[in-house]
Amino acid sequence: IQVTQSPSSLSASVGDRVTITCRASQDIISSLAWYQQKPGKAPKLLIYAASTLQSGVPSRFSGSGSETDFTLTISSLQPEDFATYYCLQVDTYPFTFGPGTKVDIK
Amino acid sequence: QVQLVQSGAEVKQPGASVKVSCRASGYNFSDYYIHWVRQAPGQGLEVMGWIDTISGVTYYTQNFQGRVTMTRDTSITTAYMQLSRLRSEDTGLYHCTRGVGTRSSARFDPWGQGTLVTVSS
Numbered sequence: 614i615q616v617t618q619s620p621s622s623l624s625a626s627v628g629d630r631v632t633i634t635c636r637a638s639q640d641i642i643s644s645l646a647w648y649q650q651k652p653g654k655a656p657k658l659l660i661y662a663a664s665t666l667q668s669g670v671p672s673r674f675s676g677s678g679s680e681t682d683f684t685l686t687i688s689s690l691q692p693e694d695f696a697t698y699y700c701l702q703v704d705t706y707p708f709t710f711g712p713g714t715k716v717d718i719k
Numbered sequence: 720q721v722q723l724v725q726s727g728a729e730v731k732q733p734g735a736s737v738k739v740s741c742r743a744s745g746y747n748f749s750d751y752y753i754h755w756v757r758q759a760p761g762q763g764l765e766v767m768g769w770i771d772t773i774s775g776v777t778y779y780t781q782n783f784q785g786r787v788t789m790t791r792d793t794s795i796t797t798a799y800m801q802l803s804r805l806r807s808e809d810t811g812l813y814h815c816t817r818g819v820g821t822r823s824s825a826r827f828d829p830w831g832q833g834t835l836v837t838v839s840s
Contacts, residue, residue, distance in 0.1 A: 644823040655830035656764070662824045699764060703825040707724055707780040710764040 614638050616702050618711035624719040631687040633714045635700035641682045644704035647676055647685045650713075651696045659698075662684065690716070721745040723815050723831035730837045736803040740835045741815030747797035749773045752818040754827060757790065759811040769818060770798060782808045805838045812836075 615638035625631050635645065643663035648656035658667045660676035663683055666668055673688045687694055700711040726740040741753060755767040768779035770789040777789045788801045798815055813834045818829040 635766045642823055644825065646826045655816075655832055656827075657830075658826055658828040661820065663827040665824070667828070686724070701764075703823070706778065707766045707768075708825075708827075709766070 614641065614702050614705050614709055616700060616709050616711040618698075618700060620714060621712065622715040622717065624717055625690050626719045627690055627692055629690045629719075631690050631694075631716060633685045633698055633700075633716075635678075635683040635685070635711050637702050637704075641702050641704035643679050645676075645678070645683050646701045646703060647674075647700060648699045649675075649694075649696045650699065653663075656699065659699060659719050661703075687689045721829055723829060725813075725815060725831040725834045728835040729821040730839065731805050732840055733806055733838055735805050735838075736776045736801055737805060737836050738799055739813050739815075739836070741798045741800070741831050743796045743798070743817070746817075748791075749793060753789075753791065753798040754816050754818050755787075756816060756827070756830075757811050758814070758833075758838070759808070761793070762811070767800070767813075772798065802836075805836075807838050810836065810838045831839065 614676045618632050619634050647660040650656045659674050660672050662668045668669045675686045677684050697713045697715045722744050724742045729737050731737050749772050749804045752769045754769040757765045767783045770777045772791050777788050786803050815831040
């Protein structure tokens with residue numbers, strides 16, 4: 614299953630609402646997770662099952678979507694949110710990641 | 720807390736092999752698969768395969784079949800990934816991660832800190 618993300622990068626300011634889109638090449642129901650990765654660090658789980666917030670993750674992060682189209686939203690961007698975000702389809706092994714969306718400071 | 724701690728950085732020559740370890744703590748090691756994920760410099764994330772920590776059964780993705788071997792030692796709650804016949808394109812950060820949940824709730828969590836493997840003559 615191929616996974617695409619858009620945009621590949623974006624510039625935003627603190628307080629902005631940010632939306633990242635992930636598209637799967639076939640219906641994956643709600644089998645999608647979102648990760649945040651900072652340079653030199655391991656990915657951190659944010660969302661799983663398309664919309665379930667991982668314990669300890671701030672509520673400004675939310676996920677939505679089903680079948681082939683999914684969205685990660687950050688309601689009010691904070692300084693610590695500047696990072697690269699990846700989606701991961703977990704419907705069929707091998708699980709596949711999107712190519713990533715880099716969020717940097719405007 | 721649940722933690723995966725990996726071995727340190729490696730520098731290898733082309734054609735050599737590398738073996739990376741991943742020590743688990745804070746949970747019952749045999750209850751979860753361990754997956755390995757590679758990240759080439761400036762690139763995205765690629766799943767290499769998994770090992771069933773109870774049975775030792777493995778699954779390798781097509782890009783790594785024939786060159787990767789995943790093993791585990793339950794007595795020390797450690798998983799291993801060995802990659803052979805290294806080439807420069809294998810340079811990257813190698814992560815172990817625990818597979819959690821089933822069906823649509825499946826996810827990788829947590830992750831090891833990553834092991835940098837550099838292949839250079």
